[in-house]
Amino acid sequence: MDILKERTAQIGRAGIGAASVSCGKASTAGSVSQRACVFCGSRVVLYPIADAIHLVHGPIGCAAYTWDIRGSLSSGPQLHRLSFSTDLREMDVIHGGEKKLALALDELITLHRPQGAFVYSTCIVGLIGDDVEAVCRKASEKYGIPVLPVHSEGFKGTKKDGYAAACHALMKLVGTADVTGVSKLSINILGEFNLAGEAWILKEYYRRLGIEVVSVLTGDGRVDEIRRAHGASLNLVQCSGSMTTLAKMMEQKYGVPYKRVSYFGLEDMAHALYQAAEFFADEPRVLEAARTLVKTELKELLPVLAQARAKLAGKRAAVYVGGGFKAISLIKALRHLGIATVVVGSQTGSPEDYETLKQISDPGTVILDDSNPVELARYCRETGADVFLGGVKERPLAYKLGLAFVDHNHERKVPLAGFVGMANFAKEVEETVLSPVWGLR
Amino acid sequence: MTDLRNENTPHAVSTTNPCKACTPLGAALAFHGIEGAVCLLHGSQGCSTYIRRYLISHFKEPLDVASTNFSEHSAVFGGKDNFFSALRNLNRQYQPALVGVATTCLAETMGEDLSLYLHELSKAGDAPELPPVVQVSTAAYRGTHADGFHDAVRCLVEQLADPRTEAAGPGVLLFAPLVSPEDLRAMKAWLADFGLEGALVPDWSETLDGGPWQDYTPIPPGGTPLATLRAAPKARAWIEPGSILGGAVKTAGTVLRDTFGVPGHRLPWPLGVKASDAWFAVFSELSGRPLPARLQGERSRLIDSLIDGHKVVSGLKAAVFGEEDLVAALTGFLAEVGIKVVAVCSGGGSGRLAKALPAANVLDDSDFFDLEKNLLGVEVDLLIGNSKGHKLSKALGVPLVRVGFPVHDRFGGARIRLLGYAGALALFDQIVNAVLEHRQEENPAGYTYY
Numbered sequence: 001m002d003i004l005k006e007r008t009a010q011i012g013r014a015g016i017g018a019a020s021v022s023c024g025k026a027s028t029a030g031s032v033s034q035r036a037c038v039f040c041g042s043r044v045v046l047y048p049i050a051d052a053i054h055l056v057h058g059p060i061g062c063a064a065y066t067w068d069i070r071g072s073l074s075s076g077p078q079l080h081r082l083s084f085s086t087d088l089r090e091m092d093v094i095h096g097g098e099k100k101l102a103l104a105l106d107e108l109i110t111l112h113r114p115q116g117a118f119v120y121s122t123c124i125v126g127l128i129g130d131d132v133e134a135v136c137r138k139a140s141e142k143y144g145i146p147v148l149p150v151h152s153e154g155f156k157g158t159k160k161d162g163y164a165a166a167c168h169a170l171m172k173l174v175g176t177a178d179v180t181g182v183s184k185l186s187i188n189i190l191g192e193f194n195l196a197g198e199a200w201i202l203k204e205y206y207r208r209l210g211i212e213v214v215s216v217l218t219g220d221g222r223v224d225e226i227r228r229a230h231g232a233s234l235n236l237v238q239c240s241g242s243m244t245t246l247a248k249m250m251e252q253k254y255g256v257p258y259k260r261v262s263y264f265g266l267e268d269m270a271h272a273l274y275q276a277a278e279f280f281a282d283e284p285r286v287l288e289a290a291r292t293l294v295k296t297e298l299k300e301l302l303p304v305l306a307q308a309r310a311k312l313a314g315k316r317a318a319v320y321v322g323g324g325f326k327a328i329s330l331i332k333a334l335r336h337l338g339i340a341t342v343v344v345g346s347q348t349g350s351p352e353d354y355e356t357l358k359q360i361s362d363p364g365t366v367i368l369d370d371s372n373p374v375e376l377a378r379y380c381r382e383t384g385a386d387v388f389l390g391g392v393k394e395r396p397l398a399y400k401l402g403l404a405f406v407d408h409n410h411e412r413k414v415p416l417a418g419f420v421g422m423a424n425f426a427k428e429v430e431e432t433v434l435s436p437v438w439g440l441r
Numbered sequence: 442m443t444d445l446r447n448e449n450t451p452h453a454v455s456t457t458n459p460c461k462a463c464t465p466l467g468a469a470l471a472f473h474g475i476e477g478a479v480c481l482l483h484g485s486q487g488c489s490t491y492i493r494r495y496l497i498s499h500f501k502e503p504l505d506v507a508s509t510n511f512s513e514h515s516a517v518f519g520g521k522d523n524f525f526s527a528l529r530n531l532n533r534q535y536q537p538a539l540v541g542v543a544t545t546c547l548a549e550t551m552g553e554d555l556s557l558y559l560h561e562l563s564k565a566g567d568a569p570e571l572p573p574v575v576q577v578s579t580a581a582y583r584g585t586h587a588d589g590f591h592d593a594v595r596c597l598v599e600q601l602a603d604p605r606t607e608a609a610g611p612g613v614l615l616f617a618p619l620v621s622p623e624d625l626r627a628m629k630a631w632l633a634d635f636g637l638e639g640a641l642v643p644d645w646s647e648t649l650d651g652g653p654w655q656d657y658t659p660i661p662p663g664g665t666p667l668a669t670l671r672a673a674p675k676a677r678a679w680i681e682p683g684s685i686l687g688g689a690v691k692t693a694g695t696v697l698r699d700t701f702g703v704p705g706h707r708l709p710w711p712l713g714v715k716a717s718d719a720w721f722a723v724f725s726e727l728s729g730r731p732l733p734a735r736l737q738g739e740r741s742r743l744i745d746s747l748i749d750g751h752k753v754v755s756g757l758k759a760a761v762f763g764e765e766d767l768v769a770a771l772t773g774f775l776a777e778v779g780i781k782v783v784a785v786c787s788g789g790g791s792g793r794l795a796k797a798l799p800a801a802n803v804l805d806d807s808d809f810f811d812l813e814k815n816l817l818g819v820e821v822d823l824l825i826g827n828s829k830g831h832k833l834s835k836a837l838g839v840p841l842v843r844v845g846f847p848v849h850d851r852f853g854g855a856r857i858r859l860l861g862y863a864g865a866l867a868l869f870d871q872i873v874n875a876v877l878e879h880r881q882e883e884n885p886a887g888y889t890y891y
Binding site: 002004006026027028029030031032033034035036037038039040055058059060061062063064065066067081082083084085086087088089090092093100103104106107108123124126127128154155156157158372373374377378381392393395396397399400401402441 | 457495502505528530583659
């Protein structure tokens with residue numbers, strides 16, 4: 001199977017002296033990229049904010065395909081699980097959609113009484129030139145809630161630009177509420193979307209460390225919590241691709257420093273806790289609590305992993321996920337199960353991510369940026385991968401080729417973050433890799 | 442869901458929880474039913490990926506949809522370069538027999554002229570290397586996925602049918618309705634049952650419900666051969682199922698009739714006893730054979746079972762939702778078994794649904810918010826439609842029988858049966874069992890014999 005010449009620089013191998021993997025480029029036309037668009041980037045980041053209206057301004061498709069799409073749980077309101085659209089028609093495209101947008105905001109805000117609203121611009125809104133800012137400003141004044149435009153026209157860059165557009169919308173919320181009473185020992189958790197309740201697991205860990213979580217951006221998110229986010233002493237950024245923009249803006253405007261963390265796997269989860277402890281070093285009890293927590297959790301977890309490893313050792317994995325940082329964590333997590341990663345890639349990894357991947361992967365591991373099914377299939381076959389870690393779009397490809405599959409995308413129902421998540425991960429890998437169905441092919 | 446009972450709000454502008462998808466999705470599905478074809482969407486990357494993901498959630502099969510991947514530059518200066526690169530790259534990686542191109546709302550709003558581009562390409566002398574292209578205009582602001590589907594099927598016939606073809610005619614062309622691969626397989630079996638030569642257009646019975654691969658297969662096997670489409674003007678006859686067909690004036694069937702003089706029949710979907718009888722009467726007429734024994738057996742088992750189960754469902758009230766042709770067909774079948782349809786909801790807005798169902802409470806161009814509101818204070822026992830009705834089913838506390846597209850919260854969307862006698866029976870089994878399960882759960886005695 002041919003590799004497209006435009007893509008050769010985005011395919012590399014791990015090893016000393018290997019060339020860098022090119023990334024951050026627009027997808028090649030005609031390559032069946034696993035990426036979505038700018039709108040998708042914004043939509044996934046803001047999606048979990050549960051007490052806001054998420055109104056998609058455009059024809060119906062963009063709203064239809066993102067209705068209840070993530071497994072982001074809310075402990076309260078469930079507005080995020082509804083699909084709202086201006087459902088633009090031909091006459092709106094000809095005459096402009098501003099009036100329809102204003103009326104849509106009127107009826108939705110009146111009916112649902114949200115704490116805020118996000119208005120997503122889709123491709124053609126950018127083209128017909130609706131003044132979405134002005135409509136949002138008027139609605140905001142009229143109803144006394146933040147109504148925030150999200151500049152997410154699909155063609156204006158890649159999914160990563162959509163993350164940035166979402167961060168800019170969030171930045172308009174941050175800093176708009178009183179932060180009296182916020183503890184000095186406080187953090188925000190950025191880039192955590194509460195899939196299968198993962199944010200709750202992490203919040204509990206930080207509670208055990210004596211750290212207050214001011215807001216999670218955006219898992220189980222609430223408008224009022226985000227408004228107070230600037231009161232936290234530290235931002236811990238997971239899914240750095242999506243949320244570093246916000247962390248940087250908050251550092252600049254409010255002096256809140258940030259650290260990059262990951263909550264997948266043993267080392268990274270423990271490291272995330274120690275990083276917080278290190279930051280609050282003048283409170284030694286935090287470090288003490290972190291040590292106790294890690295020790296307690298590992299005592300339970302290590303025997304589970306040893307059992308799984310005994311059954312899985314020697315298997316090979318292919319990893320293809322949204323962000324590069326997550327891929328790094330997954331390689332480490334798989335090693336605990338005795339599984340070597342032979343193919344690794346991401347939709348939107350950064351140059352630093354790919355450098356790290358090159359260094360931590362076993363020599364010869366195939367590294368892919370913004371890959372497509374033809375390449376994924378080819379390299380899975382070439383490397384003899386047994387199990388694929390990816391999302392919905394990769395799953396049927398893996399199954400057709402006879403590879404086991406672990407869903408590491410936003411539809412999953414089982415938490416994979418934290419120490420408990422690592423145990424779930426081991427169980428899921430075991431269940432799929434060791435299933436008798438593979439013997440029937 | 443928000444309690445609508447305490448609200449009195451006009452709902453006229455926005456769409457909440459849509460009962461439709463966008464037009465290019467329908468086109469993508471149609472192109473996946475052509476042998477060796479690859480679908481290319483002309484517009485932003487997201488359209489392809491979202492549509493892939495949505496279709497995969499239903500079919501559970503690899504489903505590649507390529508994109509010309511517009512950037513800001515292409516949105517300003519036009520997508521010609523992207524279109525050409527996409528065709529070349531697809532050709533290189535997939536070696537397709539056909540590229541089916543559907544435009545997105547972005548390209549449509551920009552006024553992209555694909556015919557002009559293709560003409561330019563053929564003048565540049567580059568074309569012989571490239572596979573044939575069929576293009577369909579699918580602006581998402583006009584119609585639903587059902588419209589996109591029917592338009593794509595029409596374009597396939599319009600642009601590929603070649604009256605000068607030397608090949609033999611394909612016999613009877615059955616145009617596929619928006620149903621599952623399992624139903625499509627049943628339709629093909631009917632042709633064989635009647636000894637009729639013919640083909641299904643398009644045909645995703647294998648491409649979207651196939652077996653494991655020994656080797657990587659970029660384009661899954663199956664689908665209507667291109668030769669069949671080329672020879673369409675020599676077809677004996679065509680049958681087009683549907684009383685709505687997206688409201689289109691011109692369809693694949695009318696093109697065959699008006700351009701090439703091929704006679705045909707447009708019939709409601711063969712769902713239920715009478716609709717299937719009407720369908721098979723046409724098969725009898727075309728083949729000169731009576732209803733084959735196998736189908737006779739299916740028919741008697743269906744009627745016998747409808748009698749066996751009638752008391753469970755008699756007088757029940759149901760709401761149905763989905764594509765216009767689906768809900769029209771379902772309503773016909775439910776009337777046959779004594780289930781009263783209290784609301785018929787579709788995101789489609791052809792205007793033909795109310796005419797097809799003059800006695801029904803038709804909510805067309807509607808969404809799940811409209812349906813829920815319409816059902817306030819109305820007694821309803823059962824919902825029949827796609828997975829998108831789950832929230833409503835939960836809110837109302839009544840079972841949902843999953844049919845149509847998409848079904849992504851249950852297994853086997855590709856194998857849901859509706860059509861013909863056996864299809865109706867499979868649906869009836871589902872309905873009766875959904876009602877029984879609900880009654881058993883609700884009843885404190887928990888009866889074990891029904």
